[in-house]
Amino acid sequence: MSQPVRIGLIGCGGISRHHAQAVLSLGDEQVLIVATCDVDLSLARARAEQTGAEFVTTDWREVVEHSQVDAVDICLPHDLHAEVAIAAAEAGKHIFVEKPIATTLEDGWRMVHAARRADVRLMVAFVERFEAENQRTKQLLDEGWLGVPVLAQVDHLQDVFIPPGHWARDRERLGGGAIASAGCHRIDLLRWFIGEVEWVSAETYYNPERMQGEIAGVVNMQFTTGALATLSISWMSPYRAFYRKLWLEGTEGCVHNWNGLHIFSRRRPEWSEGFVRLDVEAIDPFAAEMRHFVECVREGKQPLTNGEDALRSQAVAIASYESERTGCRVRPAHLLSQALEGLE
Numbered sequence: 632m633s634q635p636v637r638i639g640l641i642g643c644g645g646i647s648r649h650h651a652q653a654v655l656s657l658g659d660e661q662v663l664i665v666a667t668c669d670v671d672l673s674l675a676r677a678r679a680e681q682t683g684a685e686f687v688t689t690d691w692r693e694v695v696e697h698s699q700v701d702a703v704d705i706c707l708p709h710d711l712h713a714e715v716a717i718a719a720a721e722a723g724k725h726i727f728v729e730k731p732i733a734t735t736l737e738d739g740w741r742m743v744h745a746a747r748r749a750d751v752r753l754m755v756a757f758v759e760r761f762e763a764e765n766q767r768t769k770q771l772l773d774e775g776w777l778g779v780p781v782l783a784q785v786d787h788l789q790d791v792f793i794p795p796g797h798w799a800r801d802r803e804r805l806g807g808g809a810i811a812s813a814g815c816h817r818i819d820l821l822r823w824f825i826g827e828v829e830w831v832s833a834e835t836y837y838n839p840e841r842m843q844g845e846i847a848g849v850v851n852m853q854f855t856t857g858a859l860a861t862l863s864i865s866w867m868s869p870y871r872a873f874y875r876k877l878w879l880e881g882t883e884g885c886v887h888n889w890n891g892l893h894i895f896s897r898r899r900p901e902w903s904e905g906f907v908r909l910d911v912e913a914i915d916p917f918a919a920e921m922r923h924f925v926e927c928v929r930e931g932k933q934p935l936t937n938g939e940d941a942l943r944s945q946a947v948a949i950a951s952y953e954s955e956r957t958g959c960r961v962r963p964a965h966l967l968s969q970a971l972e973g974l975e
């Protein structure tokens with residue numbers, strides 16, 4: 632495909648502004664937004680003004696069926712991801728959808744299946760994989776400076792105030808709470824760094840005045856390699872700055888991201904005396920993930936964060952709820968195969 636990818640943006644709330652900026656930064660030889668949609672027409676119009684989109688609507692079906700749209704960018708409440716993505720695939724459109732893939736594993740699988748059947752790309756927006764420090768960490772792991780991963784600690788500490796009446800307060804619409812909604816970013820990152828998760832156990836904290844799903848949680852994971860990881864997440868952190876710790880240890884070295892990315896490695900003399908801060912060039916992760924999606928559409932490649940992969944991350948998040956409910960360790964792969972039983 633040598634023409635630019637023409638995108639229909641569906642859902643013009645908070646995150647869509649970053650997606651629109653990312654598209655604009657790549658330039659209209661590669662990608663452009665030709666249609667915007669939101670049930671709130673003023674938001675759809677505002678995003679059209681920002682991007683130059685000519686078609687504006689409150690009905691997502693009109694975007695999915697639009698002959699000038701090659702791909703949809705879905706920035707909707709989580710419970711709407713599946714319906715819109717499946718309709719888009721059936722109309723032959725490629726799909727870029729915000730995380731998490733869906734609120735249930737069954738719905739996520741239906742999205743994967745619809746995209747496969749229609750031979751369209753399905754990418755889930757796990758933007759943390761496109762952040763410079765995380766890309767560098769992955770490179771350090773792949774080059775062997777850390778040896779074999781043994782232990783990881785990741786945090787997501789944020790003060791998220793969800794206004795009364797907003798969809799994200801509703802556990803069903805969000806597909807859980809903070810773990811499924813934002814913790815899935817960190818789970819995705821850990822899977823990228825370490826591999827598949829064998830076992831999950833979790834504890835959660837609720838504050839019903841702020842949301843129905845858990846507002847904080849701790850998820851312990853053991854990977855198929857034997858490596859261990861802990862995710863701590865809070866959406867009621869009193870310290871307002873958004874903080875995401877990464878501490879990753881292997882048999883030969885470790886990295887952490889406290890005040891910049893630092894490495895210690897026994898395998899390199901200049902990194903073996905103590906932690907050394909690495910120079911990591913900042914990149915716009917939203918632009919980087921959009922560039923990747925556009926490349927995948929134009930070159931027919933599978934996205935790094937494709938639907939199948941996102942479904943495995945979601946299985947880990949859902950396993951943490953099952954663990955909390957039963958008080959037992961839960962295997963995400965088992966949950967996934969149970970959910971897919973009887974589905975096409």
Ligand SMILES: NC(=O)c1ccc[n+]([C@@H]2O[C@H](COP(=O)([O-])OP(=O)(O)OC[C@H]3O[C@@H](n4cnc5c(N)ncnc54)[C@H](O)[C@@H]3O)[C@@H](O)[C@H]2O)c1
Pocket residue numbers: 641642643644645646647668669670671674689690691705706707708709711729730731756758812
């Ligand atoms: N990557 C990140 O860091 C990040 C951050 C925030 C949100 N997100 C994700 O982005 C997605 C959207 O979240 P948000 O924060 O932008 O939410 P939001 O509530 O700000 O925006 C959602 C928009 O969808 C519109 N909408 C609802 N139902 C609709 C329908 N049937 N048809 C058309 N429009 C409809 C709403 O009017 C709203 O403007 C979610 O998947 C969320 O998890 C990702």
